[in-house]
Amino acid sequence: MNKAVKTILFSVVIGAISLGSFGFVESYFEITKNLDIFSTVYREINVNYVEETNPGKLVKTGIDAMLGSLDPYTNYIPESDIEDYRFMTTHEYGGVGAVIGTRDDHVMITEPYQGFPADKAGLKAGDIILEVDGESAVGKNSSQLSDMLRGQKGTPIHVKISRPATDETLERDLVREKIKIDDVPYFGMLDKGVGYVSLSGFTETASKDVKAAIEKLKADGMEELVLDLRGNGGGLLHESxxxxxxFVDRGEDVVEVKGKVKEHYRMNKALNAPLDSKIPLVVLIDEGSASASEIVSGALQDLDRAVIIGHNSFGKGLVQTTHDLSYNSKLKLTIAKYYTPSGRCIQRLDYGGKRDARGKAMEIPDSLLAEFKTRNGRIVRDGAGITPDLKVEDKEYSDLLATVMRENLVFDYATEFYFDHDSIDEPEDFALSDAQYKDFISFVLKHEFEYKTSSTEKMKDLKQEIEDDEFWQEVQEEYEALASKLERDKEQDFMKFQDEIRLMLESEIIGRYYYSKGRIRAYLSYDPEIKKAIEVLNNKTYYDSVLAGTCTDCLVKKG
Structure with missing residues (x-):
């Protein structure tokens, strides 16, 4: 090779290196420059601002605003919030084991967890917390009181409570325990041969708990399965x-993770022999099913391994990892998107695209959604969550039910009922008598509450518009006559809507005796999506037609 050629090649190589390095150098300069600007502004504020400043709060506010401009899942976690972060990822914490909520100026126990310290100490739903270790709880919100109740496992805690239902003031000594919220809050048999597993989260124990539930159900004679992911907001990807x-054979592609950084790429495959790759399977999803729930439902749909029933899922197709920072803080950072076996990403909001007038990310337009095919050739789309194969229409509930729930009248009656009745029937068998329901109506009508309906609210708006247009005198008589006809008779409506009101009231009462598992057991026989799942599983021809995409009422059909 002559000298001239060597010189040319050397120049080309150096040019290529320079061009490749330019972007990095420019990016590094921008980072350095903006860090310098930020530190200068920060210093000037702390030195010269007219009022005293809180340096830590200023930086936290700046970091939160910066991360908030990216997506809602990228978060800075200071040392003070580490315990809350651990709870979100493990569903574990040290405490007394009770759900609490703010009511007026007090914090009330809304449900003690069965078998944990609050329950063992005899604390009940409806108890108002007055003091914790001698410190008044009055005026504190539920978040502040939660911090007071939590602590290291094995540490003592003294609480003082008021029990309005029995007009008592009680004091109890408890010892904090490790509280673990079950990933599988309930499993059991729905129908002959049909098993049911409810999965509420994807922590480190999720797959172990699901496996144990499936093995127990198979031992009890399960031949078909309903996996309930409704309201499950996700968690750990590897658990999904x-x-x-x-349910799928070893070697199947489950979910592909792709990001800007090459090292973040990963094709996650099924690594083990399945528990059962043939069992007929229905998966239930809704608007609250997100992230890991969508990986499970999306993969099983793409592989035509399960019938998906319910409502469109949330649409979170982003993957986060946690990075350790200085001073025991952490950064939870979105690093990639995930893709189900058909190749689709179900992320609904485009955080990297245009924002609306308020700066909010917008949904990907239908015209830009791409089509993909499942293994059987059914058409599925990206960018909009998981579309179920079969949709069950929502039931419309009355304004009266919304009112009595909002005013806590169902909760309060259930509390009184509990202290007046030592026991009730099993959750599946319990039903209020007609006399008890009438007693509930009498209880509610003793309380002052405003019963609003959509029609009466619209009438108020109409009146305001009429008055603004100065026509009130001309139409007042007709308006008041119509408004009077639209005024609802509360007692009549309690009878008209008694089926739905009874259902909620009975569920609240059952929870007092049988806790959250009892509520689930009772509701399963009424649940329209469970009924649909059983119907599908009991009709093999229909089940097969859904997976083939040939059924007439399917939302996901063969292309």
């Missing part, structure tokens, strides 16, 4: 892969 693996 493990759960999909229970």
């Amino acid at each position: 892969v493990n759960i999909v693996n229970f």
